[in-house]
Amino acid sequence: MLKREKLERDVVELVNTDLLVPSDHLLRKIDGAVDFTHIYDFVEDLYCADNGRPSADPVVLIKMALIQHLYGIRSLRQTVKDIEMNIAYRWFLGYTLNETIPHFATVSYNFRHRFKESVIEDIFTWILYEVERAGYLKPEVVFVDATHIKANANLKKRIKKAIPGAARTYEDQLLEEVNADREDHGKKPFDDTKPPEDRNVTESTTDPDCGVFNKGEHKKCFAYGAHTVCDQNNFVRDVVVTAGNHHDSQIFDALYKKVTGRYPQIQVITADAGYKTPWICKTNFDDGRIPSVPYKRPMTKPNYHKSYEDVYDEYNDWVICPENRTLYYATTNRHGYQEYKSIPFNCERCPTRHLCTENKSCEKTVTRHVWQDYLEMAEDIRHSPIGKATYSLRSQTIERVFADAKEKHAMRYTLYRSLNSVASWVRLKYAAMNLKKLALWKSKAWLLFWPVTQRTRFSV
Structure with missing residues (x-):
């Protein structure tokens, strides 16, 4: 039987790290897909060139955070440990085997105090621009849904608190139509809008920004909600992060204005039954867009008339x-x-x-x-070819995005606290997912020559 005579552990060798990284490695594809020097433009105003000690390269710091999200590493501390031992990670950052990697506290401090929401937004938008420039965005049909992210808070550490009720964005318009309807029926119109009633909520003493999430078979917990929009090719278009106790339909207006403002060519908005409300259907139809929503079960008692x-x-x-x-x-x-x-x-x-x-x-x-007429119009769309074709893609698009984010990119649970920190964390994670998909698609040369009609799952 053959066996090694000794273990070569203290040998000094001349090593070319570029030859040690496989040619088909994901980080090689990402490095060739985009030009990371654009990041300097986003952070230029955050650094002083005249005084102070030399700072860590901002591109390196952001690349380290991208590595964390690309490979689903739980914390920055563990990310730095993995980078120290992984040759491909060092190659991606441009560090040799003997160079010292920036301390995790340096990365954490910069993302907490320097790289605020605007920088993360610039990075997210820049990657989407690169996707659009490559011709992979399909803006005609988008898919909207929300998923919960477990917060870093103990459910036992909570208090009951009364907070002012949130006013609906369409309150004035609704009151105007209600009064018009009452006058048509000979009823006295309402004078003005009543202030929203206070509501009692359960607030975490650890992280007051999160909210109690309890739905279906899910275990009751403190959580955040990531309200997300993606297209037919599973590229995330935008996201709004809220406390976990907000209903999906309550956040639709903010998300709708953001994504339609950036992509006015959107024609069909596909969502689940939670978004099938009179106001949401009215908003879509009035703007010349089509809401593709499913059948909503009547909310009546069992064994009663439907x-x-x-x-x-x-x-x-x-x-x-x-x-x-x-x-x-x-x-x-x-x-x-x-x-x-x-x-x-x-x-x-x-x-x-x-x-x-x-x-x-x-x-x-x-x-x-x-x-109610808008709901009936949405019901007609559900039975049409365009409604059936678009809604059937939800499981392959927005649901797939959530599955990948949680299973492959560690978005099931967050270590961060406060709404702003979690929102930046989620947006950077989605940016990494978009970047990964862009790099993989660019690396497939045959995709560039594949007929566009076959690459597009559905066209309006």
Whole structure:
């Protein structure tokens, strides 16, 4: 049996690090895909050239953070340890085997005090520009959804707190249409908008910016929400980070304005049932865009009549129940819902009253939003070829982005605290994911000669 006579551990050799990095290594592809010297333009105003001691190269510091996000390394401390031992990482940074890597505290300090949100935004936008210049962005159809990120906070360390309710962005417009509808029905209009009611929330004493997340089978925890937009090619277009206790539809306006302001050529916005609200559908249709949303299950009690069994008669402005009884208009409330109520005498003798209402006065109430027509238009889109084609891509696009971010790039849990820190962390992670995809696609020469019609999954 052959065995080594001795272990060569103290041998001095002349080594060319460039020859030790494989030609198909990911970092080689990334290094050839973009010009990292553009980073100097983003941070030039943050450094003083006249005095002070020499600083660490900002390109090196940002590359170290990109390595952390590209390979899903949990912390900067561990990232520096891995860079010290990994020849490919050193090659990417331009360091020899004997050079000292910047201390993790140096990297952490710069990202905490120098590279603020504006620098991260510039890096994110620059990478998207490189993707667009390469011809890989498909802006016609985008996909919107949110995922939660577990916060670095213990659920047991919490307090109950009353906070002012957030005013809806469309409050004034809704009140105007509600008053117009009330006047058409001979009702007195509301004077003005009531201030939002205070709401009680559970706040973490460790990280007050996060919020309690509890949905479905997920374990209750403090978390942040990453509300994300991507295109057909899975490139992340934009992201808004909030506390984990905000509903997806509440953040849609801010995300919608950002992404449509940057990409006005968007034609179809695909989202899940949480975004199927009257205001969101109205916003899309009024702007000349198409909301592609799925069927939303009626929010009725089990074994009761479904809401779609009540038929609205537009000509007579009344509602007909499953037993062919008429419900007449009563009022329009501040939330924009028209209320139609039945005659108690009819409901009292109804054979299916136990499937309809438990009201002691035997009166059934059906509500219909003043913007209900937009929901019905969205329902028509759902059955159209464009609606079926775009919504079927959600599992391959936005859901794939979330899966990759959590499984490959360590976005399931964050060590950072405060909303600004987590937002920068998420944006830089998405920038690294876009950069990785750009580099991989550029490295495939055959993709450049593949017909565009075959590269595009769906065209509007």
